[in-house]
Amino acid sequence: MYTPLTGQVALVTGASRGLGRAAALEFAAAGAYVIVTARSTRGHSTQATLPQTSVDxxxxxxxxxxxxxxxxxCDHTDAAQVEQLMLALRARHGRLDVLVNNAWGGHDPVNEGARGREVWEEPPEQLRNMLLGGAYSDHLTTLLALRHFEGAVGRVLCTTWHTEEPPGWLPYEVSKAAKNRFVYVLGHKLRGRAISVIGVAPGWMRTELMETHHTPEELAGQTETPHYAARGLVALAADPDALQHSGRVLDVGELADLYGITDLDGSQPQWWRRSRKGGT
Known part of the structure; x- marks a missing residue:
């Protein structure tokens, strides 16, 4: 078995389900020692309407x-919890080779079904929660990781989404644009330290959340499992020349072209590439 990350330490946030869980499994299969975090622990899930999976x-x-x-x-929007996590990891491991920022709280149950038909009907707190559970979580976790590991984090990988043309749901689009700009700016700031900061945008993943809110007919076609993007994350972490991509957001289809990764069934879905035809 090819294990390009043997001996490396990887932290995957938001790993109780979906892409975070798949990433944890794929990084471990590649030989990394994987630290997984999430708010959902066994018997205490943050998503009561979804299958009761946990970080455990x-x-x-x-x-x-x-x-x-x-x-x-760990709640990655809570500075004290993230601080304690980094202190514990530094004491135990003394290194952190890969940070995968995947934690997300933008679909907490309190907000489900809250979309307005018109933009002015959107609940004001929706964007706040998405920014906290997205860009702020990435910002806080990355800065504390860099601080406690003295800037010696080799890869910072952030899961995100390409903003759409024409644009979609207002708070979601704005929150993802903030994550994407975070990747761009931090990549620029850390390039001199040879630390890669790269965003990875999956296509339409068949996660527990998607399967709960969409019919099988809606999910048919060019959807993908979370393992497709997870394998892209592993490929970036293992690429000695990944710095050339720093500051960019790469679609998982681009990663398939670059590294030859496939989904669990051997396919290479190009959902995003097809969805943006005619856009800008």
């Missing part, structure tokens, strides 16, 4: 597949 379940699955790692409960 992810660790169990990772170990059952032969991987190595550990799990921590």
């Amino acid at each position: 379940d992810t660790l169990d699955a990772l170990r059952a597949a032969g991987g190595r790692g550990e799990a921590h409960a």
Whole structure:
């Protein structure tokens, strides 16, 4: 088995389900020691309407597949919790080779179904929660990781979304634009330290959330499993020349072209590439 990340330490946030869980499993399969975090712990889920998976379940699955790692409960919008996490990791490991910023709280149950038919009907707190659970979470976690590991983090990978043309849901688009600008600016600031900061934009993933809110007919066609983007994250982490992509947001289809990654069924979905035909 090819394990290009053997000996490396990777932190994957938001790893209780979806892309975070898939990333944890794929990084472990590539040989990394994987630290997984999430707010949802066994018996205490933040998403009551979704399957009750937790960060503890992810660790169990990772170990059952032969991987190595550990799990921590952490709300990545809480500076004190992130600070304690970084102190614990520095004391135990002394290094952090890869940080995968995947934590997301923008679809917490309190906001479900709150979309307005007109933009002025949107709940004002929707954007606040999406910014906190997205760009702010990435910002806080990355800065504290760099501080406690003295800037010696080799890769910062942020899961995100390409903003659409024509644009979609207002608060979602604005929150993802903030994440994408974070990748661009931080990549510029850290280039001199040879630290890659790269965004990865999946296509239409068949996550637990998507399967709850969409019919099988809506999900048919060019959808993908979370493992497709997760394998792209691993490929970037293992690429010695990844610095050339720093500051950019790469679609998972671009990563398939670059690295030859495939989804679990061997396919290479190009959902985003098809969806933006006719856009700018």
